[in-house]
Amino acid sequence: AQSVTQLDSQVPVFEEAPVELRCNYSSSVSVYLFWYVQYPNQGLQLLLKYLSGSTLVKGINGFEAEFNKSQTSFHLRKPSVHISDTAEYFCAVSEQGGSEKLVFGKGTKLTVNP
Amino acid sequence: GAVVSQHPSWVICKSGTSVKIECRSLDFQATTMFWYRQFPKQSLMLMATSNEGSKATYEQGVEKDKFLINHASLTLSTLTVTSAHPEDSSFYICSATDPGQGRQTEAFFGQGTRLTVV
Numbered sequence: 694a695q696s697v698t699q700l701d702s703q704v705p706v707f708e709e710a711p712v713e714l715r716c717n718y719s720s721s722v723s724v725y726l727f728w729y730v731q732y733p734n735q736g737l738q739l740l741l742k743y744l745s746g747s748t749l750v751k752g753i754n755g756f757e758a759e760f761n762k763s764q765t766s767f768h769l770r771k772p773s774v775h776i777s778d779t780a781e782y783f784c785a786v787s788e789q790g791g792s793e794k795l796v797f798g799k800g801t802k803l804t805v806n807p
Numbered sequence: 808g809a810v811v812s813q814h815p816s817w818v819i820c821k822s823g824t825s826v827k828i829e830c831r832s833l834d835f836q837a838t839t840m841f842w843y844r845q846f847p848k849q850s851l852m853l854m855a856t857s858n859e860g861s862k863a864t865y866e867q868g869v870e871k872d873k874f875l876i877n878h879a880s881l882t883l884s885t886l887t888v889t890s891a892h893p894e895d896s897s898f899y900i901c902s903a904t905d906p907g908q909g910r911q912t913e914a915f916f917g918q919g920t921r922l923t924v925v
Contacts, residue, residue: 727914734898735919736919739913739915783850794853795851795853795914
């Protein structure tokens, strides 16, 4: 079984500041890693994913994340945030070669203030 | 990317009635769809895996007789909340993967359905 821990439930930042949203996972098997964004009363949109290869992955809207196997982490970063980045962010994992069902962290609410 | 459409986006129903939520893959065939439930300010919890042409696989603790799932075609899965009660009020979201495009590892989500039982 897998589990995902998002260490920060809320992250407030000012516009144009850098941000890092932390994610750690636990699994006895190899996993794929994902970051999703959710705007109020909407579904989830994929920001980026790590399947294999380069540990630094770039996604949409200027976000990137780095997979660190030794630390079992997959932190999300953006060098300069905008007001429009205010949303809920979810880290998720799925088992490689498994059923593709996702296990989600509890989410991090990113609030970008002017 | 692939599109998953969920309907309705919100519904209010009386306690004791049943509500059906539809999840459609618009531009691909999905042999497997997933149903999640999200309580306010909480994460998504997988309720069940919907398999086309066979019975759904429910997660532990989810009442299969209360949350009926039907996956009758490769583009449609439905979730019916039977005899709904106020505690069933939640945000329900479906997802599907698109194996036909080599994107089997990426899930596409519907817009979600806000169910309020009064």
